[in-house]
Amino acid sequence: METNPPRHSERLVASGLWWGIVALAAVIVAWLLLVATSPAIAATAGLATLVVLGAGLWRWGALRVVAEPGRFRAGDASLDGPHLGRVEALDPTAWRAALDRAGTDRAFLLTRPWIDRGVRVEVADPADPTPYWLVSTRRPATVERVVGHTGPAPDERTSDGQEAREEEG
Known part of the structure; x- marks a missing residue:
């Protein structure tokens, strides 16, 4: 398993x-x-x-994206615990559509043009005027699973050839 x-x-x-x-x-x-x-x-x-x-x-390109259960950090910004809403992995098509829509919102954007996918992270803090974050990542499904606790991450291969495989336990 x-x-x-x-x-x-x-x-x-x-x-x-x-x-x-x-x-x-x-x-x-x-x-x-x-x-x-x-x-x-x-x-x-x-x-x-x-x-x-x-x-x-x-x-x-030195910005880091870090995902942990109940915590998400993108560059210097972070969302923890009760302020961290749902995390949704976006494929290239959904990513482009989300970026088009983000221009009309107060979304926090941390994007890079050489990455064509990412995650949409909802902000669950009612006092925060930012409704959601759009953050570039090469492994959006992994980020969604780590933060969102939705199960094991699938095998993924990044553009640099590295594999993200989970060991069986």
Whole structure:
């Protein structure tokens, strides 16, 4: 018999395509400056562009999503115990529809464009003006199961090839 995973934690790291865009931008800056300046200045500017954009992308993707029974944390924000409502896993189609609707609400959004799925977390605190959260995650079913206590998480494979399998107990 499988058991609920006790905790799920993931970092919203950018995909390889986004890192390629950063590298391409640095090459373009260096190439454009090479026409007007010396190779040393062009190389320095290209390297500086790579470092600045790379650091920005790393920082933007450094946010953690942590799910535990009765607790959910997305970046620096967290919902605990009685304020944590229902958690719903959203596939890519439902995710796009939820993001379209979120523009008209006061929803808390923690999304990343390189992740095409996520969870909708209801806020059960009547004093909180935020009705729900939309949070990107590569494993929405696992987050739903860990926080929502709906049973064992299914086997899932992420875009980076890692598997999330629960051991039999």
